[in-house]
Amino acid sequence: MNEQVLQDTARRLVSGDKGLLAMDESNPTCNKRFANLGIPQTAEARRAWRELIVTTPRLGECISGAILYDETIRQQKKDGTPFVKVLADAGIIPGIKVDAGAKDMAGHSGEKITEGLDGLRDRLAEYVQMGARFAKWRAVIAVGDGIPSQACIDANAHALPRYAALCQEAGLVPIVEPEVLMDGAHTLERCGEATEQVLRTVFYQLYVQGVVLEEMILKPNMVLAGLSSPRQALVDEVADATVGCLLRAVSAAVAGIAFLSGGQTAELASARLNAMNVRFKSRLPWALAFSFARAIQQLALENWQGKEVNVPAAQRALYHRARCNRAARRGEYSAAMESE
Ligand code: 13P
Numbered sequence: 001m002n003e004q005v006l007q008d009t010a011r012r013l014v015s016g017d018k019g020l021l022a023m024d025e026s027n028p029t030c031n032k033r034f035a036n037l038g039i040p041q042t043a044e045a046r047r048a049w050r051e052l053i054v055t056t057p058r059l060g061e062c063i064s065g066a067i068l069y070d071e072t073i074r075q076q077k078k079d080g081t082p083f084v085k086v087l088a089d090a091g092i093i094p095g096i097k098v099d100a101g102a103k104d105m106a107g108h109s110g111e112k113i114t115e116g117l118d119g120l121r122d123r124l125a126e127y128v129q130m131g132a133r134f135a136k137w138r139a140v141i142a143v144g145d146g147i148p149s150q151a152c153i154d155a156n157a158h159a160l161p162r163y164a165a166l167c168q169e170a171g172l173v174p175i176v177e178p179e180v181l182m183d184g185a186h187t188l189e190r191c192g193e194a195t196e197q198v199l200r201t202v203f204y205q206l207y208v209q210g211v212v213l214e215e216m217i218l219k220p221n222m223v224l225a226g227l228s229s230p231r232q233a234l235v236d237e238v239a240d241a242t243v244g245c246l247l248r249a250v251s252a253a254v255a256g257i258a259f260l261s262g263g264q265t266a267e268l269a270s271a272r273l274n275a276m277n278v279r280f281k282s283r284l285p286w287a288l289a290f291s292f293a294r295a296i297q298q299l300a301l302e303n304w305q306g307k308e309v310n311v312p313a314a315q316r317a318l319y320h321r322a323r324c325n326r327a328a329r330r331g332e333y334s335a336a337m338e339s340e
Helices: 002-014 027-036 043-054 083-089 120-129 150-170 188-208 235-249 266-283 294-304 308-330 335-339
Strands: 019-022 063-068 093-097 102-104 112-114 134-141 173-180 256-259 288-292
Touching: 002 063, 002 093, 002 134, 002 173, 002 256, 019 294, 019 308, 027 043, 043 083, 043 294, 043 308, 063 083, 063 134, 083 093, 102 134, 112 134, 112 150, 120 150, 134 150, 150 173, 150 188, 173 188, 188 235, 235 266, 266 288, 266 294, 266 308, 266 335, 288 294, 288 308, 294 308, 308 335
Parallel strands: 019 063, 019 288, 063 093, 093 134, 134 173, 256 288
Antiparallel strands: 102 112
């Protein structure tokens, strides 16, 4: 019974041409984004920003699920309606970020290990009570001189299935997110090697730990050159490298793939997802969807600036980006959409 529900939820999250909206920034990350734009870093400002997002008209046309943060899943609209109810009424499945963040890894300078397994079973039970139907855990892998180390890959690849197994036990679809970071001057090829190594290790551990692949979604990075690399690949090169890597390393049984945006511009994230679907959609075992945070939210945040009067413009910007990414899932995104 639980298994059928989990498979149905996983499939719904990536069905048709919709994707996920990650709005699960921790308070420090959200505050950092606010500070960059001179927006007050208060609980009320964060609440108002989240209300703006979840009440965006027609959001449910493009977004299948929204990933919340612990503070956010407990918050409400000004009129007292819980955000979880607002989302569910819009046909958007509520999800929750459950990791406790990536912390410095002892003895491994420049590398991180994600924490949050202790007490996770109890926290998951509470989130299910609150209406969450899926969860997310993010591991981060840095690329640089001599890294990623095998130790960092192994430690993170071991934590992800432990989290995923607990989710499936609790009745939540796990989103498994091993993110190879864009920071650095590395080449696209180096990112591809690291991503493939990470994914192969993660999928071996998912198998060892008995995670049901049909009841999970993979949230990977795209294969890209580092942000400060002088040679940035063409859109089609990114599409080919990314899909090639996934075909080699990801089991065909997973319910779907939903990319993170990872610091790409919003337009490039849409264009690259579009190219993958144009070139490969008909021959892939999984849907290629999106689970973007910055690439959907950033333009809207810049429009909002923390001011009530800017809410409609910010919501239009948010809807625009969601719509561009829906088009990218169909392989119908074009730069012309940006001026509509
Ligand atoms: P970005 O799309 O901004 O990379 O965020 C996705 C996410 O959920 C990170 O955990």
